[in-house]
Structures are given as C-alpha cells and as structure tokens.
Amino acid sequence: MINYIYQLVSPGIFSIKYSDIDSSNKVIVRPKYMSICHADQRYYLGQRDANILRKKLPMALIHECCGEVLSDKTNTFKKGQKVVMIPNVPGKMRKGIFENYLQDSRFLSSGYDGFMREFVELASDRLVMFEDIDERVAAISEFVSVGVHAVNRFNLESHCYKDTIAIFGDGSLSYVVSCVLKSIYKDTKVVVVGKNINKLSYFSFVDQTYTLDRLPHDFKMDHAFECVGSSGSYYAINDIIRHIKPQGTVVLMGVSENEVPVNTRDLLEKGLNLIGCSRSGREDFKKAINLMSNKEFCNRLKPIIYEDMPVRNIEDINRVFSTDLNTMFKTVFEWKV
Amino acid sequence: MIFGAILAGGVGTRMNISQMPKQFLPLGDKPIVIHTIEKFLMCSRFDKIYVGVNPEWKLYMKDLIDQYNLDKDLIIIVDGGTDRNGTIINILESIKYDFGDRDDHVIITHDSVRPFVTLRIIEDNITSVLRTGACDTVVAATDTIVTSEDGKVISSIPNRTNMYQGQTPQSFRVNLLYDLYNDLKEEERETLTDACKICVFRGYPVEMIKGEVSNIKITTVSDYKIAIAMVGGKGLD
Numbered sequence: 001m002i003n004y005i006y007q008l009v010s011p012g013i014f015s016i017k018y019s020d021i022d023s024s025n026k027v028i029v030r031p032k033y034m035s036i037c038h039a040d041q042r043y044y045l046g047q048r049d050a051n052i053l054r055k056k057l058p059m060a061l062i063h064e065c066c067g068e069v070l071s072d073k074t075n076t077f078k079k080g081q082k083v084v085m086i087p088n089v090p091g092k093m094r095k096g097i098f099e100n101y102l103q104d105s106r107f108l109s110s111g112y113d114g115f116m117r118e119f120v121e122l123a124s125d126r127l128v129m130f131e132d133i134d135e136r137v138a139a140i141s142e143f144v145s146v147g148v149h150a151v152n153r154f155n156l157e158s159h160c161y162k163d164t165i166a167i168f169g170d171g172s173l174s175y176v177v178s179c180v181l182k183s184i185y186k187d188t189k190v191v192v193v194g195k196n197i198n199k200l201s202y203f204s205f206v207d208q209t210y211t212l213d214r215l216p217h218d219f220k221m222d223h224a225f226e227c228v229g230s231s232g233s234y235y236a237i238n239d240i241i242r243h244i245k246p247q248g249t250v251v252l253m254g255v256s257e258n259e260v261p262v263n264t265r266d267l268l269e270k271g272l273n274l275i276g277c278s279r280s281g282r283e284d285f286k287k288a289i290n291l292m293s294n295k296e297f298c299n300r301l302k303p304i305i306y307e308d309m310p311v312r313n314i315e316d317i318n319r320v321f322s323t324d325l326n327t328m329f330k331t332v333f334e335w336k337v
Numbered sequence: 338m339i340f341g342a343i344l345a346g347g348v349g350t351r352m353n354i355s356q357m358p359k360q361f362l363p364l365g366d367k368p369i370v371i372h373t374i375e376k377f378l379m380c381s382r383f384d385k386i387y388v389g390v391n392p393e394w395k396l397y398m399k400d401l402i403d404q405y406n407l408d409k410d411l412i413i414i415v416d417g418g419t420d421r422n423g424t425i426i427n428i429l430e431s432i433k434y435d436f437g438d439r440d441d442h443v444i445i446t447h448d449s450v451r452p453f454v455t456l457r458i459i460e461d462n463i464t465s466v467l468r469t470g471a472c473d474t475v476v477a478a479t480d481t482i483v484t485s486e487d488g489k490v491i492s493s494i495p496n497r498t499n500m501y502q503g504q505t506p507q508s509f510r511v512n513l514l515y516d517l518y519n520d521l522k523e524e525e526r527e528t529l530t531d532a533c534k535i536c537v538f539r540g541y542p543v544e545m546i547k548g549e550v551s552n553i554k555i556t557t558v559s560d561y562k563i564a565i566a567m568v569g570g571k572g573l574d
Contacts, residue, residue, distance in 0.1 A: 001375030002364075002452050002568060004551075016551065018453065018567045020365040020372070028379065030456065070379045079381055118455060119379070312457075337457060 004118040004337065006317060007058040011046030014314045015058065026121040027072045029083060031335045033139035034115060034311075035064035036324045038229070038255070044321045049257070060113035063087035065335075066130070066138035067120065076124040083127040084141040085115060086285055099281035100149070107279065116317070118337060128285045133292050137301050139332045140176075144301070145280035145288040147176040150225065150251050151184060152284065153275055158249035161222050162188045166243070168236040169227030170194025170203075172329040173253055175304050177225050178206050183297055191221065193239070195232075199328055202303055212239070219243050229254025234261060241266045249273040304329035310336045338442050339463055340432055340511070341377045341386035345370050345398070345449035346417020346424035348391055358394060359555060360449040361401075365568045369555060370398070371405050372452035377445075378408055380459050387431060388449070389417040389424035422518065425532055429515045442511035443467060446532065450555040451505055453567070459506060461546045466508035471541055473508075473533040474548040475501035504548040507533050513541065 005017040021028065040061040042048050048056075069081040077083065089112075091104025099105060108114050130138055165181060165188055167174050174192060181190050182205055189207045193215055194200045200209040210219070212235075224244055228236035233256040240250055241263050250272055267274070280288075291297050306327040308320045311334070324331035345360045360370040370388075377386050390398045398414055415431045417424040425446055432442055443466045447454060458474055465472040478500035486492045509532065517535050518526070529535045536543050555564050 001379065002372050004455060017569070018551070020367065020568060021375075030379075070381070118457075337455070 001119075005060050005113055006116040006314065006337070007060050007113065008043055009058040011044060011053070012318070014317055016314075017058065021119060021121050023071065023073055023121055025073055025123070027074060027077060027124050027127055028070045029067040029085060029120045029122060029127065030070050031065050031067040031085075031115050031117065031120060033066050033135045033332055034062045034335050035139040035143065035305075035330050035332045036062070036320065037064055037143065039063075040109065040114075041321065041324060047257070056111045059109065059111065060116040061109055062114040062116045063107070063109040064140055064142040065115040065120075066135055066141060067115075069127075070119065072124070074124040077127065077129065081129050082131065082135070082138070083129050084138055084285060084289065085120060085122060086126040086128065086282055087114065087142060088279055088281055089123075089126065090281070098149070100279040116335075125282060128282070128289050130289050130293070133289070133298055134302075136305055136307055136332050137292060137298050140301065140305065140330055141285060141288050141292065142280065143172065143330070144176055144180070144292060145284040146253075146277075147173070147180045148287045148291070149280040149284040150177060150253055150275075150277040151180045152287070153277055154223065154225070154249060154251050155184075157273060157275055158223050159247055164189045164191060164221040165223045165225070166191045166193055166219075166221040166240070167225045167227055168193045168240055169225075169229075169232075169254065170196050170199040171227065172304055174225075174227040175202065175329065176301070177227055177253070178203060179297065179300050180291065181225075182206065183291060183294075191219075202329075205300060215239075215243070220245050221248070223249045223251075225251045225253060227253050230256055231258070238263050241270070241272065244270065244272065246270045247272070249275060251275045251277055253277050305332050306330065308333045310334035312336050338384040338436055338439070339382050339467075340428075340442065340444045341380075341383045342425065342428045342444050342446040343370065343373055343377065343386065343388045343449050344417070344421060344424050344446060344505075346389045346391050346421070347450075348394075358391065359561070361394070361397065362555075362561065364452060364555075364564055365570060367405060368401060369452050369564075370449040371401055371407070373447065373449050373454065374402075374407060374412065375405075376452070376454055376456065377447070377459065378411065379456050380463070382460070382463050383411065383445075385413055385435075386411050387413050387415055387428045389415055389428050391417045421530060422526065422532060422535075425514070426518060429511055432511055433515070438512070440510065440512055443508060444511050444514070445506045445508045447506040448554055451552055452555070452564070453549070453551045453553060454506065455549060455552070458546065458548055458552065462506045462508040465544050465546055466510065469542070469544045470510045470513050471508065471533065471536045472544040472546050474504040474506050474546045474552070476504065476548045476550055476552075478502055501545065503531070503533065504552050504554070506546075507531075509536070517541065
C-alpha cells in the first residue's frame, strides 16, 4: 500500500513522498489529531543550524499525535482502537537506563519521519490505547508524558523535603509540569515564575505565581523545574541557583540552541543536583494516559489547547504552523488528508 | 451495505513492455493491484471488496492475495467483462446474487491501476454516495482543454474554470447503476464507456468529490515510469 508522507524539504516548504508501507509485524494507525511542538516549529522556520537542517531534512514533522488502529498484524489491538503514538524508537535496552536516553534510540520527527503521514506503521509497543479522553487533548499526550517523565526522575533523585517547588517559565511545558506536580504532590506549594502576566493568569490551580520582576529577593524553594529554554535559559538557571535552598534538585527541561553559562560557584556551594530531562518513554506515556483519563486533569489541560481548522492539504499545513506562531500555548488540529 | 469494486479486468494492450496486464506489474516491492486493494482494505466501512479480473488471470490474482496475506474474508474475485462497464455489471450482478437485491447497496468502483488513491478520497466517496446515489472523483483541470470535432481544427476552448478531469473512485447505488445500464440501447452502451456518463446521460445528478493530482492512472509506459519514480524506484529503460 502506498503511503503519503508530508515531508518538510526545506524551511516552510513541504512535499509529499510516496512510499510503500511494510506492515509485517506492525500496527497501521491513521493519525487523527496532531499538536505542534516548538521543535517542529524550529525546523519549519529554519531556526536550527544549517548543518542540522541539511542532515535531517527532508523529514515529516510532528511527534505529538493520537490516532486510530486500522489494521494490526500483531493481534494486539482491535480495529478502530484509539491510541497515542510513541515517537521514541528505543535501541537495545539497558537496565537502569531510560529508553529515551539510549544512544541508539531513534526519534520520529528528528532525523526520521514524524507523524505527518496518511498512515503510520509502528511496533505494537509504540502505541498506548485510550478510551475516554477528548482526542484534542489526547493529541498532546507526548507532551504530557515529557512532564510525567521529568517529575518521575525528580521523584527518584530529589531529597524528601518538598515544601515548595518552583517552576520557571510560563509556557505550555511549565503548565503541564505544574499540572503533573499538583496531581502528585498534593501538600507541596507549587510556585510558577514567569514573564508574561497574561500567560501566568492561566495557572489558576497553582499556589502562587510571580512575574520575574516581582519575585521577592528572599523567595526560597526546595526544588525547581526550568521550563524556559532558548536565550532565557541563562537567566532562569541562574535565578534558580540564586533562590534554591542547598541540596535542591533542578530539573532542566528547556531546549537551548546555544551553550548556557552557569554560576557554578553557587551551584557547587549549595551542592545542587542538576537533572537534564528530554523526551519520554512507554512507561511515561502509560502514566500520562492514566492521568489524562481523570476528567479533572483532562479538563485542566483544555485551556492551553487551541484547535485550528482541520488540515486537508499542504496549504493547510502551512496555515497551522503560521497559526501556532500566534497562539500562547499548544496548537492542535485534525489531520484529514 | 457498502461494497468496494476494484476493476482489474484489463489485459493491458497499451503497455507494450509486458505480456502481463499492467495491474500486475510491480510498483516498489509489490504488484500495482495489491497496493490498490491494500488501500481499500484500510477502510473499515466496506462489507466486501469485489475484484473483477479477466478469467485467465483469476488464479494468478488468487495467488497474489495469498502471497501478500490479504484478508481473504473480505475479498471476492469475480470475472471481469469484455470492457470496463462489463466488469462493473458483473460485479453488480454478483452483489445482487450474493447479498440480495436491496436499494441501500452502494458500490465504490475504482481502477486497479490507480494505486495512489487515498483513504480520504475513498471515505469521501462513501459518505457522498450514501447521501446522493452517485458521485465521481475529479481534480480541477490545470491545462487548457480544447475540443475538436475533426481532430484537426479546434472547435472550441471551454472556460477552464468549468473543466475537471475525471478520476476514480466512481460510486453509485447498485440498483441505480444497474437499472440505468440495462435501460441503454446497444449503440448507447458502446459510446457510454464511463459509468458516471451513463448517469449524466440519463439526467441523474453526480456529485463531484475532490481527488488528488497524484491519484494517477497507470495506463502507458510513461505513466508507469512516473509511478515508479514517485515511490522512489529506478526508471525503466
């Protein structure tokens, strides 16, 4: 069967690649709802290094997606089963190493075609089924699973004093991490520090929000999550080092194209624990789906989701990427090619 | 009930590169017709998918279905006719015989040599035919179309914005098409080689479904080369 793969061939330009599907031992899924990640947008806008673009394009974008099983040679799923797709394709598993950090893991939409295809063929363990979740919310499962993964690692590696956790950043990632933290650490004070007061107003469920300029000098937290990225990473990380209590854990999640100078003197002096977090694996997806099956949690995510018109062709793909530049949080759309 | 009808009755007189009917030529790693049937099998709305094949190639078709491990419970192979409409009529009669004479039966007919059809086009056809009784897949014409009565001089140049190129699937209520066809005189049947044209000739409205430029019909050697290039294969020389 010939599959339509919508590849970004150079920034802003898509082309269809026609390719035969090998469905042996695979599940064939039809993508239904997709969500745009900053990483997709950086490829689309050509903000990655020219060498990286040369190496990775042409490539189908999008790694946040839910869909429906059309056929399954593995007999794991029934036809019509709603599933979320895991973009991480792990290499050889090693005990104690998370699948998303294995050196021979592949990631669909980073060097390999993402989910902008007519059909996606995946191994059965790269799918997690769901039932009662709004598909527009299920589309951001991968994004939620990244938050789950970060909180899980934080839980494994941080000390037990968790009176106050601060999250630096006021974007989608900060929002999702806050949601996950509030659902797990019910007695912990969760504080969000950001720049944009409009965005911060969405964080109605956290205990406190501050704009950076109003953050009290004597503000202290036990641990922190950095969800800023880009050029803001430098300021966020050093603000965190300034305000965090000794031996706190700092989870770094924001992606920066440039190297970031860090105040290592204070970092060493406070004995801080830095955890780099990126992507997620099957267990994180399962936990994310569990969380999202809770109606309250699911409804909590809805305010950050903007649903654009369905995508039926390449012009529509350009339109949703353009829309995404003007939405505050996540852009989701139905895939109807 | 909803039936697929893959028209694979041809014996390939225009391809000149093989004795094998063009629908059986390889495209990538499998025959063209297998790509087409596989795409139809992705649509869960079909109750059965009929494949009309020249009687001499029926066994070969069965072998292919086995070889590519397609869902045999869904596929019914029937004899193709002497021409395109003949194959469609054979399939219509098989449906009536197998599943009864019912007004709610609809058929989604498709050229076996259009393997680039998309699931979206198939589903749009089903949705339309259930509502309207007849629909055709088209793309807006990009070239200027000229008509000529004698093949030498242009008779007219119609307004391009009103011009479309017909593709398949073409979809119909089974009874509607069957009755319209049987109502035709013999000489009318010879000129009305397109099933949608029969509806239009009899004044039955046919809804247009948006096709894809890529949904090409592999008819000539050039088409075949283009199709091979589209899936990233090496050209034939």
